[in-house]
Amino acid sequence: MFAWRRTAVRKRVIVNLADKAFxxxxxxxxxxxxVLRDAELLEPGRAPQRMDGEVVIERHRIEFTQVLAAGGGG
Structure with a gap:
């Protein structure tokens, strides 16, 4: 596991794909x-959309990932 993933696990992140983010x-x-929990779908021009259950994202689709500061919201 890459170091950023070890430090990011159990923290709030934004996972950016080519056309949307979570x-x-x-x-x-x-x-x-x-695997993301307590997730929202973020799309340009739309309000964040709450996702039920877990969101599973294939790593090869990820453009970049942002680890939010403590207390950061989505």
Whole structure:
């Protein structure tokens, strides 16, 4: 596991894809997948949309990931 993932697990992150982003708690890294909990879908021009359950993202689709400061919201 890369160092940023070790330090980011259980912290609030924004995972940026080419066309959208997800804000949530980085819960786990499972092989080629990242698992977010308490997630919201972020799309340009739209209000954040709450996601039920876990959001699973394939790592190869991720452009970049932001680790939010303590107390940072999505």
């Amino acid at each position: 804000s949530g708690v980085l819960w786990a890294k499972r092989g080629p997948l990242l």
